[in-house]
Amino acid sequence: MSNATSASGTPDNTGKPAARPDSGKTITLEILRYIPGQHDKPEFQPFQIPYVEDWSMLDALAYIKDELDSSLAYRWSCRMAVCGSCGMVFNGEPKLACETFVREYYPQPIRVEPLGNFAIERDLIIDQAPFLAKLESVKPFIIDAGADLKKPANETIQAGEYKQTPLQLAMFKQYSMCINCLLCYSACPQFGLNPQFTGPAALSLAHRYNADSRDHGNEARASVLNEKDGVWSCTFVGYCSEVCPKSVDPASAIQLEKVSGATDWALSFIMPKGAK
Numbered sequence: 001m002s003n004a005t006s007a008s009g010t011p012d013n014t015g016k017p018a019a020r021p022d023s024g025k026t027i028t029l030e031i032l033r034y035i036p037g038q039h040d041k042p043e044f045q046p047f048q049i050p051y052v053e054d055w056s057m058l059d060a061l062a063y064i065k066d067e068l069d070s071s072l073a074y075r076w077s078c079r080m081a082v083c084g085s086c087g088m089v090f091n092g093e094p095k096l097a098c099e100t101f102v103r104e105y106y107p108q109p110i111r112v113e114p115l116g117n118f119a120i121e122r123d124l125i126i127d128q129a130p131f132l133a134k135l136e137s138v139k140p141f142i143i144d145a146g147a148d149l150k151k152p153a154n155e156t157i158q159a160g161e162y163k164q165t166p167l168q169l170a171m172f173k174q175y176s177m178c179i180n181c182l183l184c185y186s187a188c189p190q191f192g193l194n195p196q197f198t199g200p201a202a203l204s205l206a207h208r209y210n211a212d213s214r215d216h217g218n219e220a221r222a223s224v225l226n227e228k229d230g231v232w233s234c235t236f237v238g239y240c241s242e243v244c245p246k247s248v249d250p251a252s253a254i255q256l257e258k259v260s261g262a263t264d265w266a267l268s269f270i271m272p273k274g275a276k
């Protein structure tokens with residue numbers, strides 16, 4: 001089966017747009033360009049490109065990189081809203097470039113910026129390192145009872161069969177759909193104010209494992225979730241859930257962890273130490 005596409009102009013599997021019909025129409029992309037250490041400050045650069053109705057924004061960027069300016073830098077991989085690589089901001093809204101279409105904006109110009117609230121590495125590429133540290137801090141993996149957390153994550157549960165009922169699965173399934181695209185961090189005003197905030201995706205994934213009947217890691221995650229930059233830094237604006245391309249609801253996950261943390265705190269006054 002060939003991955004090359006027709007005269008529609010959709011890219012083949014190299015990401016390069018194929019031959020396209022010449023409609024004679026054009027559209028302008030204003031792309032934020034910046035290389036720290038080389039440029040004084042980020043600046044928008046306009047590119048006029050052919051308007052092709054079924055081009056995604058990723059196709060449009062590929063056209064610019066292949067035909068107009070090979071120095072343009074951006075991330076992508078799957079082109080099907082799975083890998084989470086292509087998060088960007090289009091006209092102020094965080095979205096995935098591979099599932100956003102040029103026709104949604106035509107004939108108006110489209111402003112393309114890297115995700116907000118992160119340092120720019122180059123052009124549309126942001127520094128993901130702070131997020132990866134937060135993700136690691138919430139131990140996003142299943143932890144067996146009595147597991148040695150100094151061991152690698154893949155050794156925190158015994159090999160074997162762990163059956164779950166549909167109800168047990170339903171308790172966490174939607175949170176497991178997160179693709180770490182970071183649109184929620186770009187949308188979060190609290191993360192914008194406080195970069196130390198653990199943030200929507202990492203907290204949502206912590207809840208995903210806390211809500212999993214096979215997991216016994218609640219206590220191991222509690223210190224990160226309940227410290228001042230954990231769930232209590234969230235003011236429940238909810239924009240994180242609005243922009244999520246996989247319909248995950250990180251805002252609800254964080255509120256559920258607040259309830260859990262507050263309940264544990266209250267019980268600690270009335271239950272004998274070590275009791276559940």
Ligand code: FES
Nearest residue numbers: 077078079084098
């Ligand atoms: S390229 Fe993978 S999510 Fe867009």
